[in-house]
Amino acid sequence: xxxxxxxxxxxxxxxxxxxxxxxxxxxxxxxxxxxxxxxxxxxxxxxxxxxxxxxxxxxxxxxxxxxxxxxxxxxxxxxxxxxxxxxxxxxxxxxxxxxxxxxxxxxxxxxxxxxxxxxxxxxxxxxxxxxxxxxxxxxxxxxxxxxxxxxxxxxxxxxxxxxxxxxxxxxxxxxxxxxxxxxxxxxxxxxxxxxxxxxxxxxxxxxxxxxxxxxxxxxxxx
Numbered sequence: 001x002x003x004x005x006x007x008x009x010x011x012x013x014x015x016x017x018x019x020x021x022x023x024x025x026x027x028x029x030x031x032x033x034x035x036x037x038x039x040x041x042x043x044x045x046x047x048x049x050x051x052x053x054x055x056x057x058x059x060x061x062x063x064x065x066x067x068x069x070x071x072x073x074x075x076x077x078x079x080x081x082x083x084x085x086x087x088x089x090x091x092x093x094x095x096x097x098x099x100x101x102x103x104x105x106x107x108x109x110x111x112x113x114x115x116x117x118x119x120x121x122x123x124x125x126x127x128x129x130x131x132x133x134x135x136x137x138x139x140x141x142x143x144x145x146x147x148x149x150x151x152x153x154x155x156x157x158x159x160x161x162x163x164x165x166x167x168x169x170x171x172x173x174x175x176x177x178x179x180x181x182x183x184x185x186x187x188x189x190x191x192x193x194x195x196x197x198x199x200x201x202x203x204x205x206x207x208x209x210x211x212x213x214x215x216x217x218x219x220x221x222x
Contacts, residue, residue: 040116167197175199190219
């Protein structure tokens with residue numbers, strides 16, 4: 001059933017299929033000639049113990065303690081329906097620190113002012129369950145924490161969700177392809193974030209991408 005939801009489609013992005021990397025809304029791309037990753041790329045990766053520290057003295061266990069466990073929240077779908085959400089994170093492992101620098105590959109560099117953030121990265125297992133049954137997923141993902149930030153973030157791909165969730169239920173538009181993800185970080189109350197989709201249409205060499213707002217969520221505190 002299609003939802004009635006007003007202006008839920010935001011931010012039309014138009015890109016050419018033949019672009020040589022460049023800024024596509026993120027900080028990385030792929031050079032179409034060399035096939036190399038461009039933009040902010042990992043130049044060096046250092047393995048860290050979960051009870052160790054980064055080179056700047058940050059205790060890795062602080063991030064593990066934020067991530068590990070059950071994270072309840074109240075979720076509001078974009079049709080104003082609400083449900084309880086529980087994000088459970090386990091098996092926090094493979095801590096590593098990534099030194100990221102700008103790399104544009106062979107040839108002339110584009111005139112883009114880009115700064116790269118070094119980051120702490122973990123492998124995690126994530127369970128995402130809503131009380132209304134629309135989401136019931138368990139999958140592998142990663143968590144990242146930009147150096148100097150106080151909270152890790154997760155971005156979990158929901159494109160292959162096996163529950164009843166379907167991003168097309170949240171738009172009255174038609175697309176050639178869609179994707180969806182849950183993005184979250186933590187504040188003093190607990191977990192907070194959004195579920196968003198991207199719908200793409202292709203017209204020759206032009207790809208038009210539209211954001212689909214699906215839901216927002218946040219912990220209510222203690």
